[in-house]
Amino acid sequence: MQEERVAIAPGTIVYVDNLFGTRAIGRQGLLSPAQELRQAQNTIHQIALCHPQVTWQVKQSERCLLTISPGATAKAVMPQLLRNVHWHDLQQLLVEVPPPPESETEENPGKIQLVMGLPDRCHRRRPDWVKVATNGRIVKAPELEQTILAAFGRTLPRDRYPVCFLHLLISPKFIDWNRHPAKTKIYLHELEYWQAQIQGAIEQALRLTPENLPVAFHQERVGKLIADSGAEIDYSLATENPSDTSLLELRAIAQVRNTYIVAEHPGGMWLVEQHIAHERVLYEKLRDRWLLVDLEPPVILSQLTAAQLEQLGRLEIEVEPFGEQIWAVRSAPEMLHQREDCSEAIVELSLGGDLQAAQVATACRSAIRNGTPLTLPEMQSILDQWKCTRNPHTCPHGRPIYLSLEETALARFFRRHWVIGKSHGI
Numbered sequence: 193m194q195e196e197r198v199a200i201a202p203g204t205i206v207y208v209d210n211l212f213g214t215r216a217i218g219r220q221g222l223l224s225p226a227q228e229l230r231q232a233q234n235t236i237h238q239i240a241l242c243h244p245q246v247t248w249q250v251k252q253s254e255r256c257l258l259t260i261s262p263g264a265t266a267k268a269v270m271p272q273l274l275r276n277v278h279w280h281d282l283q284q285l286l287v288e289v290p291p292p293p294e295s296e297t298e299e300n301p302g303k304i305q306l307v308m309g310l311p312d313r314c315h316r317r318r319p320d321w322v323k324v325a326t327n328g329r330i331v332k333a334p335e336l337e338q339t340i341l342a343a344f345g346r347t348l349p350r351d352r353y354p355v356c357f358l359h360l361l362i363s364p365k366f367i368d369w370n371r372h373p374a375k376t377k378i379y380l381h382e383l384e385y386w387q388a389q390i391q392g393a394i395e396q397a398l399r400l401t402p403e404n405l406p407v408a409f410h411q412e413r414v415g416k417l418i419a420d421s422g423a424e425i426d427y428s429l430a431t432e433n434p435s436d437t438s439l440l441e442l443r444a445i446a447q448v449r450n451t452y453i454v455a456e457h458p459g460g461m462w463l464v465e466q467h468i469a470h471e472r473v474l475y476e477k478l479r480d481r482w483l484l485v486d487l488e489p490p491v492i493l494s495q496l497t498a499a500q501l502e503q504l505g506r507l508e509i510e511v512e513p514f515g516e517q518i519w520a521v522r523s524a525p526e527m528l529h530q531r532e533d534c535s536e537a538i539v540e541l542s543l544g545g546d547l548q549a550a551q552v553a554t555a556c557r558s559a560i561r562n563g564t565p566l567t568l569p570e571m572q573s574i575l576d577q578w579k580c581t582r583n584p585h586t587c588p589h590g591r592p593i594y595l596s597l598e599e600t601a602l603a604r605f606f607r608r609h610w611v612i613g614k615s616h617g618i
């Protein structure tokens with residue numbers, strides 16, 4: 193085979209055919225035609241994610257098997273590859289990352305490009321859509337996949353996995369290809385630095401900022417900008433953590449059924465379920481600060497099993513024998529210690545789970561119940577705290593926290609475009 197360089201202008205069409213024409217038949221481990229096709233498709237999917245500006249067509253015996261339309265970013269490609277995932281379920285982000293401080297190089301900043309499913313909108317049974325690419329190639333990078341999974345921790349329902357495509361555009365000097373003979377697996381130098389950057393980028397993409405609003409919030413404005421500039425990229429480009437002023441404006445308007453807060457924002461309105469929004473707030477507080485305080489007087493419990501005592505010990509809750517089958521609990525999580533149901537809460541914690549599970553249980557018990565009437569200032573306070581959380585989309589059990597009714601969707605529903613002229617109160 194002879195290799196030569198050619199110039200490629202935009203719009204160039206490249207045909208690749210007879211790919212398996214020279215393969216020896218009967219070799220051991222040879223794939224069936226169907227398997228070969230599936231692998232070829234898979235490979236094309238991967239390249240398409242990394243190079244979304246390319247149109248792909250796969251034909252077999254003149255029959256079209258696969259077409260992938262191009263787009264500005266992988267966000268346009270992903271819904272074509274993943275059934276049941278829509279464009280508006282995805283969030284994308286492009287962040288510039290300076291080279292690691294210890295690397296002592298004068299490198300240009302790298303980039304992290306993220307396209308991910310919002311946790312209240314899509315997730316999968318297997319971690320098969322946690323994909324990492326570096327500089328235009330999909331690779332296996334188990335440490336980075338772990339970072340992604342951890343960043344989505346406690347945002348998805350049990351045993352569900354995120355949809356996330358991470359593309360690192362960084363200097364090749366940070367990438368070590370000597371991990372697998374086929375060069376499909378990499379090590380990264382300065383791994384912890386990159387992991388922290390990726391975690392930060394995912395956190396940023398999950399936050400409730402005006403730029404992050406997935407549903408058509410900026411559609412008109414962005415559409416106009418695109419038309420004006422001729423560009424198609426609609427990334428939210430950010431280099432720093434959002435400050436509080438960049439958070440979404442949310443105003444409590446009313447409470448419905450003593451359960452939902454109606455919140456107005458510049459692009460529409462949301463229904464926020466009060467209990468789980470508050471639960472998310474408290475859970476993150478507990479993650480940041482898990483404090484046990486002394487119980488005075490102690491809580492007396494009876495009938496605890498050895499497993500329960502062991503579990504309380506693991507959570508570092510102080511328990512002492514206090515008589516025949518009676519125990520004195522001398523400390524408890526700060527959030528619980530003044531509650532009337534403190535002893536029930538401790539029994540609940542003794543029934544198992546890790547520290548995170550204990551924090552979820554504590555947050556759930558302490559959060560405002562559905563069915564509780566709230567004043568407007570109380571609702572506003574919940575909204576203000578909730579919108580600052582790191583993972584505002586879902587509660588720690590993975591349930592969606594809000595239902596969005598964006599103005600663009602409402603206008604479509606009410607057929608506002610039917611009205612001609614100004615006589616109907618537009």
Ligand SMILES: [Zn+2]
Pocket residue numbers: 467468471555556557559
């Ligand atoms: Zn709950």
